[in-house]
Amino acid sequence: MTIAPIEKTILGPVEEIPYGEGRTYAVGLDMIAVFRLRDGSLRAVSAVCPHKGGPLADGQIDNRVVVCPLHLYAWDLATGCSQSGQPPISVYPVRVDDGHIILGD
């Protein structure tokens, strides 16, 4: 599990992300995919699939994993661990505050 340190950043209103989907944000040099789970909580992971560079924000999710749309490899959204033998992805702290997406602690 890699929890990457990142500076606190306000990404935008949480309504930008529909329930159960993800959107990509550029933060400095990092590309971060933020997902809004159906239970309302957020998860943030690196946006680029380590397998072949697929856009993870376009993947389907449940409350646990994201599935890359290109070759359907899955990663745990909380730990970043692959479920199918791929390298892990970075996960970032993220939360909702007053309707805004807050990345970092």
Add this chain to the structure above:
Amino acid sequence: MTQKLVVIGNGMAGARTVEEILARNGDFTITMFGDEPYGNYNRIMLSNLLAGVEDEAGIFLNDLSWYADNNITLHAGTKIEKIDRKAKVVIADDGSRTPYDKLIIATGSSSWTPPMKNVHNPKRGFHQGVFAFRTLDDTRGMIRYARDHERAVVIGGGLLGLEAARGLQNHVSEVTLLHAMGHLMERQLDEKAGHMLQASVENKLGIKVITNAMTTEILGKDRVTGVKLADGTEIPCDVVVIAAGIRPNTQMVADSGLPVERGIVVDDQMLVRGEQDIYSVGECAQHRGNLYGLVAPLWDQAKVLADHITGRDTEAAYTGSKLSTKLKVAGIDVASMGLIAPELDDDEVIIYSEPKKGIYKQLIIRDGALAGAILVGDNSKAASLIQSFDRAQALPEERAEMLFDIGGPAGEVKPEDMPDDAQVCNCNGVSKGAICGVVNAGCKTVSGVMDKTRAGKGCGTCKPLVQRIVEWAAGGEAEDDPAASWYVPGVPMPKPELMAAIRKYELKSVSSVFEKLVPGGEHDAKSKMGLASLLKMMWADQYSDERDARFINDRVHGNIQKDGTFSVVPQMKGGVTTPAELKRIAEVAEKYNVPMVKLTGGQRIDLLGIPKEQLPAMWADLDMPSGYAYAKSFRTVKTCVGSDFCRFGVGDSTALGIAIEERYQGLEGPGKMKLAVTGCPRNCAEAYVKDLGVVAIDGGKWEIYVGGAAGAHIRKGDLLVTVDSAEEVIRLTGRFLQYYRENANWLERTYAFVPRIGIERIREIVIDDSDGIAEALDAAVDEAVQSYKDPWKERAVPATPGQFRTSLPLTVLPQVPVRS
């Protein structure tokens, strides 16, 4: 409160049952008693040990540390002499008394010795040089003794006897196999197959076989010098191995007053008859009159017992097993299941025999299901036959497909013949070694291995090979995978049950299906797309469309490419276009600097490499409907030029193709639906290999073929019907497609669906209306047709916030080169 569980028997049944109980977090302090002074080993592998292909360490399932790790007290080498049911204790041969709350009897079997003069030596059990073949000690003794001797006789020509004979060849130069019956393996093979097997054993392996050989006497004074048969023949030898069958160990149990007939009588929960706290499992248990001497039934019994004893599922019931066996002798393929001879007058018997090659195959089919099969000399279809047999699956109309691979690549590879680095899955680059590694690490279901390695998750062609490798790597014990029958992996129901539940509870959204039908209500990302498709099919306009349930392709109506861009394929009905349309496409391609313009196999034009955020503007400029080249749906109708221009055409295929596409455009299904209409049997539009293909024949008639394919899998479609009019073609196309939509499994293309159901049955339903559902099918497909909306009209306002926002800004990806 923690209960005391005592298990008598530390063989495969006892230990497996305890594993199942531990897996269910059963709250017990466990004590196990085993006759043999070891941990738990795989008895089936003793023949491999004898044959020298496995060492002792390799056959242990649980060594002594496993018992310690799981807080199990093991008394190895201690025999239980009595069960005191009143006091609830077991009494061992060392006088110790062990109390229990729950007791499991898994005493297994012993080797049976047929009556023969001089077989026993009063001082040392067997006569010197005579061995049974049942335990690790038997095997060790045999190997040690055989090393210094030259000629062996095996008594018993069943599975075990054959494996023993083959194994002994590793140690002695001359092996003779004596069998009291008329042919080898008479329990599993009919006479012809038995003789074929005998010929192979003699010619290929060099083992001498004598059938109808009743051994009456062991010769030799202080050690074996030969055996004597009933007809007076004497066969000189130095080693005798008895593999004439097994008998359940039940004496102690009967003496303790428990019900014993041929075995210990148990009910469907594996409880001993009349007892509340005593179970029995494995070879010693008699269930519904049957004793099982194979390992697969034992696994099932262990699960039920564990479910019941832990209270995990008190309704769990064992209802008996269907038996199938494979002979584990290198170079000799034998598999057998179910009946070995027809029993009823209308049992269908199919036989293929090729004596010169030693190949014999027999199938017995009853009421359309496989009731028995024998394979000798060629096991390539064993896995699929065992599956059909176990699950009573519908059989292909072409029975020959069950015996041979027709239309597939020639000659199936055997897992044992493949090197470890051989690539099995050519889509995802998975080797045989990688698959075996996952199996050895404990994952023994085919779908589990596919999930972990992604083997078989590309085009799917290698799935049968993956299955064979998993079965081989698991020693023929691949576990049944209940999820294999589910419509999607995250909802534990096959499609018919799932649809019934969806209707019953009126579940109109994907999330409501998870919440209502999954224990714990857990959502599953990999199940969403299949459920979305199913709900859309079932509810049409009333479907509650949660956009996150859609795959990205369906969210933005384009096919995602390797670099995260999309492809745009406008509809071009029947592959017919106009100069004006072509100009517009050309202008759009220039305006957006489209990296590649490509003609597709479906007779359309593909604009590739389009960034997500440009899609709506491009659709507007094109002003053409979506071609659905990204969805699990009705795709195209390919046509030839037909009768308008072609000098051979006998029917207006272009007009009919356009009409079919006009009507069924965008229809979602469990898989892609690719169609074609061709104007004569020359088949320029490739209609014979489409999900549904229409062929004009002379006399104004049309043939409809279904279940064809020309992708990774190649199959000519089956002729469904010949009709007189284009209207009839359109109507029956809809009816067939609707039947497929309602009954096919998720991602099951028609080339698998049609043979699974059987073309005869499909004809009955779709053409003859034998089930009286034709009208309902027509109405359902009509409703779906009416609810069609061109998704590319969804462009003025995004359906969700950021629907077309890029997911990969600023990132350099593997770019597809621009072609000019």
